Structure formats: structure tokens, C-alpha cells
Amino acid sequence: MTAIQTRDPLQIAESWMGEGRDVAIATVVETWGSAPRPVGSHLIIDADSHFEGSVSGGCVEGAVVAEAADVLEDGKPRMLEFGVADETAWEVGLSCGGRIKVYVERLG
Amino acid sequence: MDPYSLKKLNALRKERRAAILLTDLGDGRDRVIAEGDAVAGALGEAVAKAFRSGKSGTVVADGRTFFLNVHLPPPRLVMIGAVHISQVLAPMARLVGFDVHIVDPRTAFASPERFPEVRLDAEWPEDALARTPLDPYCALAALTHDSKIDDPAIRRALDAGCFYIGALGSRKTHAKRIERLTAASLSQTAIDTIRAPIGLPIGAASPAEIAVAILAEIIDALRSRGIEPRKGEAA
Structure with a gap:
């Protein structure tokens, strides 16, 4: 009997890579206040905006997926910050009141 | 990346x-x-x-x-003894996020009917644990009350540096266990890491309550493993 596990983003990233898909990896690198996902959590995104995993409770995933398209395009990593202090972030809805920093990079 | x-x-x-x-x-x-x-x-x-x-x-x-x-590897709980407590502890531990492995050479106990969907080895701990070795991210709960089965597993757990080793039995039973392990030239420091009587003292009575006490003690050991005291605790 193994633990009840959610799908593992890093395993899925490797299998997507094996299928020849372009993959971006987003990682929570810092959190302040109440944040739904701990530091180290991953969201992986392919060029068709398919994604697995999470960097928040679903609040900012849409914005990260959109940014990942640019990362896949030019290969340059980006640091994104979301929080209540940021008007745009409020719109995408990190409504728990926390702030998070998400690093988005291309695999390969 | x-x-x-x-x-x-x-x-x-x-x-x-x-x-x-x-x-x-x-x-x-x-x-x-x-x-x-x-x-x-x-x-x-x-x-x-x-x-x-x-x-x-x-x-x-x-x-x-x-x-x-x-x-870090997902924590694994290895239970020595396919007993009543194990039947309750296995699904609880799995819900908490542990991999679960049960070992008991007594085939009447270690039957798949009693443990559906559980990784179950009806063999001696020496054999089962040679095939699937313990490591520092394993917790071992010795639950058979039988020193022939429990002791070799406890010794392996001490060697492997398991983050938690607990043994079922009264203080009297544990005193005898300490005598045996000392005679087998295990150090006092090593023996002192064994939690016995097993489980947090919450007055647990039924097998399910004992399972809660054991699981809580394992989580405590996991979360305080090699780190500073948690917030709100004295050093």
C-alpha cells in the first residue's frame, strides 16, 4: 500500500520531455503570510497550455500559464510575484491575503 | 532546468x-x-x-x-506484526501520507483477507527487510509482542537510523527487551531511542485509539527530526 499521492509534476515533466513536448517549470520560491502551497511546489506547463501541479490553490495558475508561453518562446527564466499589494495579482485572485514568488523556467 | x-x-x-x-x-x-x-x-x-x-x-x-x-523521500511506516492494531494503523498512516509495509512470518496473521491492498510480507523480518531495506526515512513499529520476531527488526532499524522506532509492550516487557538488546552488545544510547511503551500517552484503549497514539508519536518524530524545537516549544 503506498501513500495516497497526487500526480507528481516532476515525473510528468520528464515523461512530457520524453514525448518531445516543450515544458516550462514554475516553482514557488518564496511565500509570505498565508500561502496555499509551500515553497518548492511545482506547476508544469507545455506549449499548448496543458498543465499539472499547482503553485497556489488555483488562484494564480492562469497567470503563470500565460507567462509560461513567453518563457517557452524565448527561453529566459522569469520571477513572478503575486500578492494583495499588487493590483494585477489581486485581479488574478490570491485572495487568501498572502504573497508568493514564482520562478518560471524552460526545461532544456 | x-x-x-x-x-x-x-x-x-x-x-x-x-x-x-x-x-x-x-x-x-x-x-x-x-x-x-x-x-x-x-x-x-x-x-x-x-x-x-x-x-x-x-x-x-x-x-x-x-x-x-x-x-526528502516520502516517509514509510514498517509494521512488524499483522495484528489488530496494524489493521487500523495501516489505512490511517496511508491517509497521513506514509507508504506502508507490514511484515509478519505468522501466515494466520499475515493474510491478504485481513489486509486488503496492503504491502504485506508473510516472512521473517530478516528476509523481508533484506529485500526492502530500512532507511532513515522509515519508521518501525514492532507490534508482535514476540521477541523472536520483534528484536531482529528493532536491531535492523537501529542500524539503519530509522527516524522512529517504537515497540509495543508494558514497561516490564520493555525492561526485558532492554536486557536482551544490552546482552546483544547494543549501546545504551541506541537502546534509549526506542519508544516504549509505544505511542503518545493519551489513555488509548481500543486498537484504533492505540493506532492514533502511535501515529501521533511517529508524526512528532518525523517533524522534529534533526531540527530545532518547533515554535512554542522550549529548547
Whole structure:
């Protein structure tokens, strides 16, 4: 009997890579206040905006997926910050009141 | 991320080895550090601390900013004894996120009917644990009340550095166990790490309540493993 596990983003990233898909990896690198996902959590995104995993409770995933398209395009990593202090972030809805920093990079 | 880093990290995780993905946030370069790999200087200290605490985070070393993503193996609970307590403890531990492995050479106890969907080995601990070795991310609960079965497993757990070793039985039973282990030339320091009587003292009576007490004690051991006292606790 193994633990009840959610799908593992890093395993899925490797299998997507094996299928020849372009993959971006987003990682929570810092959190302040109440944040739904701990530091180290991953969201992986392919060029068709398919994604697995999470960097928040679903609040900012849409914005990260959109940014990942640019990362896949030019290969340059980006640091994104979301929080209540940021008007745009409020719109995408990190409504728990926390702030998070998400690093988005291309695999390969 | 370097595809080589991803493959190496996934391979180490599959082998139940602790690893850190180290990313230089300045230039985006990354590498994988396995537990035990030598890392020099200030970064080395941060890496060692991260392995101990299991906490991922950002560190500044030698004028560069690094992100350390710590991947510790999922904790595994190995129960020696396919007993009534194990029947309740197995699904509880699984809900909490543990892999579960039950070993009991007595086939009347270790029957798949009593343990549906459980990783169950109806053999002696020496054999089962030789095939599936214990490691520092394993907890061992010795639950048979039979020293022929429990003792060899406890000794293996001590050798492997399991983060938790608990043994069922009264204080009197445990005193006899200590005598046997001392006679087998185990050190007092090692013997002192065995939790007995097993479980947090919550007045547990039924097998299910005892399972709660054991699981709570295991979580306590896991979360205080090699780190500073938790918030709100005295040193």
C-alpha cells in the first residue's frame, strides 16, 4: 500500500520531455503570510497550455500559464510575484491575503 | 532546468534518496546534490541545514542567490506484526501520507483477507527487510509482542537510523527487551531511542485509539527530526 499521492509534476515533466513536448517549470520560491502551497511546489506547463501541479490553490495558475508561453518562446527564466499589494495579482485572485514568488523556467 | 538535472533528481527520488535541486537564480543554472555529496563553503552549510530541516528556500552565498528545493523521500511506516492494531494503523498512516509495509512470518496473521491492498510480507523480518531495506526515512513499529520476531527488526532499524522506532509492550516487557538488546552488545544510547511503551500517552484503549497514539508519536518524530524545537516549544 503506498501513500495516497497526487500526480507528481516532476515525473510528468520528464515523461512530457520524453514525448518531445516543450515544458516550462514554475516553482514557488518564496511565500509570505498565508500561502496555499509551500515553497518548492511545482506547476508544469507545455506549449499548448496543458498543465499539472499547482503553485497556489488555483488562484494564480492562469497567470503563470500565460507567462509560461513567453518563457517557452524565448527561453529566459522569469520571477513572478503575486500578492494583495499588487493590483494585477489581486485581479488574478490570491485572495487568501498572502504573497508568493514564482520562478518560471524552460526545461532544456 | 537542465534536462539532465530533472532526470537525475527523479532517479534519486525513485531510489528513496534525499536530494536538493540547487538553482542559481541569477543565471538560471542548476545542479542536483544528493545527500552525502560534498559541497564547500557557505553554500555547503546551507545545503546541510536544508537536508536536516527538509525545508526549501532561498539562500545568498558568495554573492549569489540560490534556490534550494529539498526533496526528502516520502516517509514509510514498517509494521512488524499483522495484528489488530496494524489493521487500523495501516489505512490511517496511508491517509497521513506514509507508504506502508507490514511484515509478519505468522501466515494466520499475515493474510491478504485481513489486509486488503496492503504491502504485506508473510516472512521473517530478516528476509523481508533484506529485500526492502530500512532507511532513515522509515519508521518501525514492532507490534508482535514476540521477541523472536520483534528484536531482529528493532536491531535492523537501529542500524539503519530509522527516524522512529517504537515497540509495543508494558514497561516490564520493555525492561526485558532492554536486557536482551544490552546482552546483544547494543549501546545504551541506541537502546534509549526506542519508544516504549509505544505511542503518545493519551489513555488509548481500543486498537484504533492505540493506532492514533502511535501515529501521533511517529508524526512528532518525523517533524522534529534533526531540527530545532518547533515554535512554542522550549529548547
